[in-house]
Amino acid sequence: MPSLPPRPPKLGNPRGAPRASPARARAWAVPAGRGGVSPGGPAPSAASHWLRGGAAFPRARRGGMAGERAVGLVRELQRAAGGHLPPFRAEELRQALEEMRALYERNQADVSEAKSGRTDLIFLIRFRHCCLLRNQRCIVAYLYDRLLRIRALRWEYGSILPNAIQFHMSAEEVEWFNRYKKSLATYMRSVGGEEGLDLTQDIKPPKSLYIEVRCLRDYGEFEIEDGTTVLLKKNSQVLITRACSPNPFLFFSFPFTPMMCPRPGVQPCLIWHPWISGKNLSVFPRSTFCPAGNASS
Amino acid sequence: MFVSDCRRDFYERIVSQRVLLLVASDVDALCACKILQALFQCDHVQYTLVPVSGWQELETAFLEHKDQFKYFVLINCGANVDLLEILQPEEDTFFFVCDSHRPINVVNVYNETQIKLLVKPDDDLDVPAYDDIFRDEDEEEEESEAESDGSEPSDKRRRFEEEVIERTMKRRQRREWEARRREILFDYEQYEYHGTSSAMVMFDLAWIMSKDLNDMLWWAIVGLTDQWVQDKITQMKYVTDIGILQRHVSRHNHRNEDEENSLSIDCMRIAFEYDLRLALYQHWSLYESLCNTSYTSANLKLWSVQGQKRLHEFLADMGLPLKQVKQKFNSMDISLKENLREMIEESASKFGMKDLRVQTFSIHFGFKNKFLASDIVYATASLMESIEKEGPETTNFIKALDSLSRGNLDKLHQGLDLAKKQLRAIQQTVASCICTNLVISQGPFLYCSLMEGTPDVKLFSKPVSLCLLSKYLLKSFVCSTKNKRCKLLPLIMAAPMDVEQGTVIMVGIPPETESSDKKNFFGRAFEKAAESTNSRTLHNHFDMSIIELKTEDRSKFLDALISLLS
Numbered sequence: 001m002p003s004l005p006p007r008p009p010k011l012g013n014p015r016g017a018p019r020a021s022p023a024r025a026r027a028w029a030v031p032a033g034r035g036g037v038s039p040g041g042p043a044p045s046a047a048s049h050w051l052r053g054g055a056a057f058p059r060a061r062r063g064g065m066a067g068e069r070a071v072g073l074v075r076e077l078q079r080a081a082g083g084h085l086p087p088f089r090a091e092e093l094r095q096a097l098e099e100m101r102a103l104y105e106r107n108q109a110d111v112s113e114a115k116s117g118r119t120d121l122i123f124l125i126r127f128r129h130c131c132l133l134r135n136q137r138c139i140v141a142y143l144y145d146r147l148l149r150i151r152a153l154r155w156e157y158g159s160i161l162p163n164a165i166q167f168h169m170s171a172e173e174v175e176w177f178n179r180y181k182k183s184l185a186t187y188m189r190s191v192g193g194e195e196g197l198d199l200t201q202d203i204k205p206p207k208s209l210y211i212e213v214r215c216l217r218d219y220g221e222f223e224i225e226d227g228t229t230v231l232l233k234k235n236s237q238v239l240i241t242r243a244c245s246p247n248p249f250l251f252f253s254f255p256f257t258p259m260m261c262p263r264p265g266v267q268p269c270l271i272w273h274p275w276i277s278g279k280n281l282s283v284f285p286r287s288t289f290c291p292a293g294n295a296s297s
Numbered sequence: 298m299f300v301s302d303c304r305r306d307f308y309e310r311i312v313s314q315r316v317l318l319l320v321a322s323d324v325d326a327l328c329a330c331k332i333l334q335a336l337f338q339c340d341h342v343q344y345t346l347v348p349v350s351g352w353q354e355l356e357t358a359f360l361e362h363k364d365q366f367k368y369f370v371l372i373n374c375g376a377n378v379d380l381l382e383i384l385q386p387e388e389d390t391f392f393f394v395c396d397s398h399r400p401i402n403v404v405n406v407y408n409e410t411q412i413k414l415l416v417k418p419d420d421d422l423d424v425p426a427y428d429d430i431f432r433d434e435d436e437e438e439e440e441s442e443a444e445s446d447g448s449e450p451s452d453k454r455r456r457f458e459e460e461v462i463e464r465t466m467k468r469r470q471r472r473e474w475e476a477r478r479r480e481i482l483f484d485y486e487q488y489e490y491h492g493t494s495s496a497m498v499m500f501d502l503a504w505i506m507s508k509d510l511n512d513m514l515w516w517a518i519v520g521l522t523d524q525w526v527q528d529k530i531t532q533m534k535y536v537t538d539i540g541i542l543q544r545h546v547s548r549h550n551h552r553n554e555d556e557e558n559s560l561s562i563d564c565m566r567i568a569f570e571y572d573l574r575l576a577l578y579q580h581w582s583l584y585e586s587l588c589n590t591s592y593t594s595a596n597l598k599l600w601s602v603q604g605q606k607r608l609h610e611f612l613a614d615m616g617l618p619l620k621q622v623k624q625k626f627n628s629m630d631i632s633l634k635e636n637l638r639e640m641i642e643e644s645a646s647k648f649g650m651k652d653l654r655v656q657t658f659s660i661h662f663g664f665k666n667k668f669l670a671s672d673i674v675y676a677t678a679s680l681m682e683s684i685e686k687e688g689p690e691t692t693n694f695i696k697a698l699d700s701l702s703r704g705n706l707d708k709l710h711q712g713l714d715l716a717k718k719q720l721r722a723i724q725q726t727v728a729s730c731i732c733t734n735l736v737i738s739q740g741p742f743l744y745c746s747l748m749e750g751t752p753d754v755k756l757f758s759k760p761v762s763l764c765l766l767s768k769y770l771l772k773s774f775v776c777s778t779k780n781k782r783c784k785l786l787p788l789i790m791a792a793p794m795d796v797e798q799g800t801v802i803m804v805g806i807p808p809e810t811e812s813s814d815k816k817n818f819f820g821r822a823f824e825k826a827a828e829s830t831n832s833r834t835l836h837n838h839f840d841m842s843i844i845e846l847k848t849e850d851r852s853k854f855l856d857a858l859i860s861l862l863s
Binding site for chain 1: 315337338341342343344345346347348361362365692694695
């Protein structure tokens, strides 16, 4: 027999000899109603009647195929395109882990039996092991992909995430996010000389050196980088250098909140309207300086 | 002092500086501001734009910003008063004034250092000569010092007599000179009028620098049309300026004629039109437009039943069915729209309206968007003076400024709706004033006062709307009255401005004649009358002929005016 790479044993044939028949394999997959490939080969639901030890596997009618929930998690992430973070499926994760635990326990039981002579259980054990590995792979991929998305959120939204997104994160993810923020801040402080360099600004090179700002409320005096002060009054428009706009000097000294204002007691009063190009200004994230929480650009 | 080379003496000086732009609240100023903003953005001039609607706001803005700016550009404000006296600036502050108000104050003209006027030299200015109005003070002191030098006692008495004679002669000459000076100044400052539109001056600057665009040209056109709509310039001047702009239009927009190289339909193009004078007719129905344009409404006398019949006759003469004419212009039958202009012109001349067509320009971008310059003027003006309580975020000035950009079509359409409301309100008010004989002759002028309960009276608490109303009223009155003498009188119009504070806004407009030179003497007249009666007036507006007055002082103010002007 040619040496093939070890494949998970197919359990479709009650006569014992594994017969690779794709049509049959697919036939098993279809009644389950889910389109993915089942991890350990065709569903053992039909074959469970000849398994010793009872039908311990989840069957199509009872609980679905092995690894189904884990794959479901991955599929959900795949559907949420564009970096969107769907809610954290703690319940499904718990069920998947529960499934893994169940598989493991059964494997443990069968291993001891197999050691005492029942060699026909080895296939089953291998199958369950593959399911376990498959589950592990899916769950780890799920968690890792979520972390990558959360990391991208830091670059898009800044240090403070909108409440809607925070709601979707689990406690551990929030913890991870905070630690990532801290490490990013430490790095940015260490780069670029004295004040540090804010890498999250100007991710794309800006098209113009100056932006036009429309003041919607009285702000008072505002100091630009080169020392000149600009008086910002209601309904005036000012053309100033882009460098001063998101206040890099404020980034490190104050916690960056949308309600922040360097002068206590004065309500935030600017909505920066970039309309030279009219398009979004990749200068600073959208939730900046928005008193009502609505970004308008 | 007049700036001869706009680019060198104005633009190059401010291009590396931070500039404060103070812009008045009228459409011409808005257009000039847009052109200048575009130039500044091109060259990265750091500027701050502050809208001002009157002298008080100008002073406040100046006081707030004077520590941070050394260069100020004033658009459509500041030429007709002594700026240095009002603002008291430091020695190193410079003002660049681009204003269409005339006459320019003599101090502004002859100040060499701080005030630069961006005015075309060929505007008919008639500024009095320097020696006629300013006199060096040093001459006199030197002579008096030389006279008081000691000399020998023997010749002293004779010299003393000669000195006395010389001194009295000099004093007499001085008095004569001063009397002549007062007369010259009085003649010079007596009449107010308007010169070239600021938007055109700015466009000229852009053209000299070869930075002019089609967009800027359109703003210049709108600025000029605003002057015409508000009746600020004579017909001659309007036609001359149209000619100047026509050259620029053909330079920028010649690519359409060539079939092979024509532009896409989405590109903006300007075209010269000899179009109907009916306000907003392409965005309204023809019937409404005929009813609400002052020219047709006054000539057909549409406030009376006779007038309505004449209107129907007019439409019948042209062969336009009423049903077609009353629906939206865009939905009218194409066969009717084809020769509309020529048909209307023919029929109109039969009814006594010879000037129904006027030279103007239209802008065209995309399939749906075609606007005449006057449409934009009406829309922007009504946006700027809208009394609707919008959100506190942006004021009317900013909204109006935005609506001039082609990307903000929704604001423009909002402005068009407001303009329709405004025009309807004006026509209804005019009709009611004439029917109830509210326009009374006071001797040297006509007077009309709007009562508080009049519908839409809040619309007329704003200066530009009130001016528009008064001009329409005067035109209609001239057509309605049989009294030959009354036809040549100017009009003063009063409307309640703020009910709580009890103020009234008063506007004076020159008489309506065929070839009027649009010169308005009410500015000085109002000032003098206010002085003589100690009335509590506020001459806040940049146009001197618009004032605010306390309601209680109104009657004595008017009496003083009557005695002044008769």
